[in-house]
Amino acid sequence: MGEVKFLCYPRCSTCQKAKKWLETNNIKFNERDIVKLNPNESELKEFYQNSGKELKKFFNTSGILYREMGLKDKLPNMSEDEQIKLLATDGKLVKRPLVISKNGVLIGFKEEEWKEFFKK
Numbered sequence: 712m713g714e715v716k717f718l719c720y721p722r723c724s725t726c727q728k729a730k731k732w733l734e735t736n737n738i739k740f741n742e743r744d745i746v747k748l749n750p751n752e753s754e755l756k757e758f759y760q761n762s763g764k765e766l767k768k769f770f771n772t773s774g775i776l777y778r779e780m781g782l783k784d785k786l787p788n789m790s791e792d793e794q795i796k797l798l799a800t801d802g803k804l805v806k807r808p809l810v811i812s813k814n815g816v817l818i819g820f821k822e823e824e825w826k827e828f829f830k831k
Contacts (some may be wrong), residue, residue: 715740718750720802724827729808729820736759738829745809749802755795758809766794769818771806 717740719726725817734742750758759766767786771777782804786794798804810817810828815827 716811717742717747718807720746720807723807725820726808732825745802745807752795752799755798758816760810764818766791769798769806771804774803776801776803803829
């Protein structure tokens with residue numbers, strides 16, 4: 712599988728569940744606190760391109776910051792570059808956990824999706 716990066720917010724219960732799942736399944740990973748060390752624009756661009764998913768999937772839509780900034784209404788009018796720049800400003804805007812490996816990118820924790828992903 713090669714190097715697995717696990718970007719998470721340690722106080723997030725979903726991230727804690729995801730981390731436990733990785734450990735239970737003996738998947739070695741490098742953990743990174745997404746709030747202390749937010750992905751920069753070039754990392755986000757790379758994650759997005761390797762994910763095969765829409766850019767809006769990278770936004771933490773249930774986050775306070777997302778709501779405070781009124782992003783639900785603003786995102787549709789923003790270019791991809793503007794959205795990536797915005798994501799790079801604050802780790803709390805980024806949906807988590809994020810798993811990055813040579814197999815691709817996982818956004819959020821859905822156990823079935825993770826099982827499939829790590830079978831490769």
